[in-house]
Amino acid sequence: LLAAPPTGLLHAVRLFEYEAREVVRRAGIPVTDFGFATTAAEARSIAERIGGPVVIKSQVLTGGRMKAGGVRFADTPEQAERDAAEVLELEINGHAPRGVLVDPRAQVQREFYAGVVWDGLRKQPVLLFSDMGGIDIEQVAEEHPDHVGRRHISTVLPLSDFAAKECIASIGVTGRQLTRLVPILTRLVAMFAEHDLTLAEVNPLGELADGSFVALDAHVDMENEARPRQASLLKDLGVGEEETRQAREATPFELAGEEVDATDHRGVAGNITEFDGDLGLVIGAGGGSLTLFDAVRAHGGRPANYCEIGGNPSVRKAAGLAKLVLEKPGVDKIAVMMSIVSNTRVDIVARGVVKACLELGYDPAEKIGIFRIPGAWEGEGFKILERYGVPYADRSVSMHEAAKRAVEATRA
Amino acid sequence: MSILVNADTTFIVQGITGREAVNLTRECLDYGVGAKIVGGVTPGRRGREVHGVPVFDTVTQAVEHHGRPIDGSVVTVPPAFTKDAVFEAIENGIRLIVIVTERIPRRDVAQMVELANLRGARIIGPNCLGIIVPDVIKMGGIGGPARDAEKAYRPGPVGVISRSGGMTTEMSSTLSAAGLGQSTAVSIGGDAIIGSSYAELMPLFEADEQTRGIVIYTEPGGRMEAELARWVTEHDSRLPIVAFMAGRFMDEMPGMSFGHAGTIVEGKEDTATEKIARLQEAGIAVAEEISQIPDLMRERIGVGAAA
Numbered sequence: 001l002l003a004a005p006p007t008g009l010l011h012a013v014r015l016f017e018y019e020a021r022e023v024v025r026r027a028g029i030p031v032t033d034f035g036f037a038t039t040a041a042e043a044r045s046i047a048e049r050i051g052g053p054v055v056i057k058s059q060v061l062t063g064g065r066m067k068a069g070g071v072r073f074a075d076t077p078e079q080a081e082r083d084a085a086e087v088l089e090l091e092i093n094g095h096a097p098r099g100v101l102v103d104p105r106a107q108v109q110r111e112f113y114a115g116v117v118w119d120g121l122r123k124q125p126v127l128l129f130s131d132m133g134g135i136d137i138e139q140v141a142e143e144h145p146d147h148v149g150r151r152h153i154s155t156v157l158p159l160s161d162f163a164a165k166e167c168i169a170s171i172g173v174t175g176r177q178l179t180r181l182v183p184i185l186t187r188l189v190a191m192f193a194e195h196d197l198t199l200a201e202v203n204p205l206g207e208l209a210d211g212s213f214v215a216l217d218a219h220v221d222m223e224n225e226a227r228p229r230q231a232s233l234l235k236d237l238g239v240g241e242e243e244t245r246q247a248r249e250a251t252p253f254e255l256a257g258e259e260v261d262a263t264d265h266r267g268v269a270g271n272i273t274e275f276d277g278d279l280g281l282v283i284g285a286g287g288g289s290l291t292l293f294d295a296v297r298a299h300g301g302r303p304a305n306y307c308e309i310g311g312n313p314s315v316r317k318a319a320g321l322a323k324l325v326l327e328k329p330g331v332d333k334i335a336v337m338m339s340i341v342s343n344t345r346v347d348i349v350a351r352g353v354v355k356a357c358l359e360l361g362y363d364p365a366e367k368i369g370i371f372r373i374p375g376a377w378e379g380e381g382f383k384i385l386e387r388y389g390v391p392y393a394d395r396s397v398s399m400h401e402a403a404k405r406a407v408e409a410t411r412a
Numbered sequence: 413m414s415i416l417v418n419a420d421t422t423f424i425v426q427g428i429t430g431r432e433a434v435n436l437t438r439e440c441l442d443y444g445v446g447a448k449i450v451g452g453v454t455p456g457r458r459g460r461e462v463h464g465v466p467v468f469d470t471v472t473q474a475v476e477h478h479g480r481p482i483d484g485s486v487v488t489v490p491p492a493f494t495k496d497a498v499f500e501a502i503e504n505g506i507r508l509i510v511i512v513t514e515r516i517p518r519r520d521v522a523q524m525v526e527l528a529n530l531r532g533a534r535i536i537g538p539n540c541l542g543i544i545v546p547d548v549i550k551m552g553g554i555g556g557p558a559r560d561a562e563k564a565y566r567p568g569p570v571g572v573i574s575r576s577g578g579m580t581t582e583m584s585s586t587l588s589a590a591g592l593g594q595s596t597a598v599s600i601g602g603d604a605i606i607g608s609s610y611a612e613l614m615p616l617f618e619a620d621e622q623t624r625g626i627v628i629y630t631e632p633g634g635r636m637e638a639e640l641a642r643w644v645t646e647h648d649s650r651l652p653i654v655a656f657m658a659g660r661f662m663d664e665m666p667g668m669s670f671g672h673a674g675t676i677v678e679g680k681e682d683t684a685t686e687k688i689a690r691l692q693e694a695g696i697a698v699a700e701e702i703s704q705i706p707d708l709m710r711e712r713i714g715v716g717a718a719a
Contacts, residue, residue, distance in 0.1 A: 049487055071504045081586035097505020118522075118604065118605065120604050120605055120635060120636070121609070121635050121636070121639055123521075123522050123525045123526065123605050124522060124526065125522075145522045154526065155519060155522040155523045155526050156523055156526045156527055156530070193519060196517050196518070196519055198518070200485055223517055223518055223519075224492070225515045225516065225518070226517040226518075226519075228492075229492070229517070270637065274583060284578075285576075285577075285578045286576055286577075286578070286602060287574070287575065287577075287578055287579035287602070287629060287631065287658055288576070288578050288579060288582065290576075290631060290658035290659035290661075290662075291582075291656075291658040291659075291702070293659075293661055294658060294659065294660045294661055295701070297661055298700075302497065310578070338482065338578070339565060339576075339578040339581070340581045340582045341556075341578065342553065342554075342555055342556020342557065342561070342578075342581060343553065343556060343559050363719065374585075375556070375581075376556055376558060376560055395585055395589075396589070398586070398701060398702055398703035398704060399701075399702055400701040400702065401703070
């Protein structure tokens with residue numbers, strides 16, 4: 001099995017449930033009187049404040065909390081403390097919890113679902129609503145499609161209540177439920193827009209005995225690209241700038257890669273992702289890297305890493321990346337390959353990778369299995385490679401053929 | 413002929429005084445018959461010139477100076493200012509906008525695209541290298557400096573549409589080397605929301621007599637390939653399509669799935685395996701390697717297919 005995907009290929013900044021609920025609360029959607037605790041004693045005092053039965057929920061960025069025992073029901077503050085102590089120690093899918101959420105057990109009459117996501121083909125957000133909340137919306141959509149309302153939302157017209165009204169009414173919900181739900185869904189849409197979210201979900205959205213509604217759980221993902229302009233919200237939530245909030249944390253190798261990319265602002269040597277193979281890859285650009293990684297594997301090669309170089313990085317940066325990969329335990333040779341370049345200069349990458357070998361005391365001809373970067377300044381680049389006896393190829397050698405030669409070089 | 417642009421297309425470069433934009437301007441002026449870049453816009457820099465192209469503070473000034481409507485704009489300004497620049501272009505009557513800028517928040521892209529749709533304008537990108545008609549014109553950084561672009565692109569019967577800028581050139585170069593030139597190559601950008609998808613460009617290629625087949629480069633994520641497959645099936649297209657799918661390895665990685673809500677909108681069509689199946693069902697050939705593309709295309713459009 002491969003490691004998790006290259007972090008740069010994921011987009012959303014995932015928020016913990018307690019953070020998501022805070023975003024929902026700020027948007028004007030009623031939430032329960034929940035609390036967040038990082039110690040069992042704190043959980044107890046929140047339970048005391050709530051003064052009734054509570055739910056203790058592990059705060060992890062992974063699914064399957066209930067199954068893993070990360071959700072407990074406690075009738076007393078003492079039990080809440082004991083449950084919290086256990087849940088705080090419980091790893092779920094390899095994730096240690098950030099803390100626990102302590103939630104009053106609301107008396108719910110009925111559970112609804114409300115969510116907003118992007119529709120990439122329509123190029124607009126779509127509001128989703130269901131009167132069958134509390135379960136996966138995916139399952140509802142499959143088994144009861146007539147219970148899922150969908151309504152696209154304009155990104156240029158001013159937000160207006162009628163879109164939410166149409167969405168709710170489309171599945172037959174009417175009366176007081178309709179009129180009370182409209183402002184909640186409209187606020188959810190506004191929140192999605194204001195905070196550059198890629199997912200805003202309240203599930204379940206509970207209807208209480210008095211006919212009011214309250215968010216009983218929330219899921220919020222924010223777009224990575226929008227982090228700079230969402231800085232104040234992220235700061236309020238306590239999300240550190242160094243937190244990637246991806247499916248897994250970066251490894252030390254990947255963090256070192258980020259440092260290399262940050263050496264200067266010239267070009268990119270990024271998206272460095274660790275794998276457990278023996279063939280080091282210095283590859284680019286975006287599409288080229290995906291193609292080459294596939295090509296190496298198609299020829300039976302085992303990549304030690306994924307990366308993307310492009311935008312004409314400096315010699316220092318190219319050398320830094322090559323060194324990092326060369327020094328990775330288990331790596332015998334590196335393959336330096338890109339699709340035809342027009343912005344990145346072949347000679348600069350050539351200089352960088354040769355420099356890396358020399359500085360580590362290696363013979364570039366031994367360590368570089370293949371150099372296949374055709375394009376801008378290739379004549380100058382190939383001269384450098386010739387001088388050091390590095391095997392290289394121009395555009396007449398396909399990317400897959402180059403990958404094959406790299407794999408063969410590793411086996412030789 | 414070509415799609416989107418031709419030898420007479422006029423355009424401006426917004427953000428023209430930036431380092432990359434200066435290079436891009438040079439490349440476009442040098443390539444083919446020489447792009448008609450009728451102005452550049454950088455606020456506060458009116459009165460300067462970039463390779464002989466006059467710089468203005470506003471798009472309105474550029475249009476007034478030209479004396480006639482301007483066809484297009486290449487937008488290469490920082491992400492935080494891109495939406496404003498594109499709105500300005502659209503509201504000044506520009507109908508073809510190539511957005512080079514990367515890392516633009518999705519909401520901004522959606523707003524630009526929605527306004528463009530309301531005004532009858534077309535967006536290519538963002539995060540793309542633009543459009544090239546071999547030996548005629550290039551609009552954007554596609555192919556790089558003129559002499560590099562000349563090496564990779566040749567006139568011919570194949571339309572190229574690619575989510576990766578670099579792979580547009582790699583595939584075109586491979587086609588050219590095999591004697592299959594290109595009618596027009598379009599780098600459409602790899603973001604989740606883009607101005608023009610494969611299916612949205614197909615009617616243009618369909619209407620272009622020079623084009624006899626299409627090559628696409630694609631990646632996991634999104635539903636654009638499923639949309640293309642549906643378009644091809646529903647429109648009984650005359651154009652054979654050869655696709656190349658990169659990033660197949662991502663199917664084997666955990667954590668790549670959308671959330672559940674995302675899945676019901678985006679469907680389960682976004683993995684490499686699913687996409688390949690959809691494309692093949694629609695009669696689209698999927699190449700295992702780039703080097704197979706010319707033969708697959710030649711089989712479909714007939715031998716000796718040079719234009």
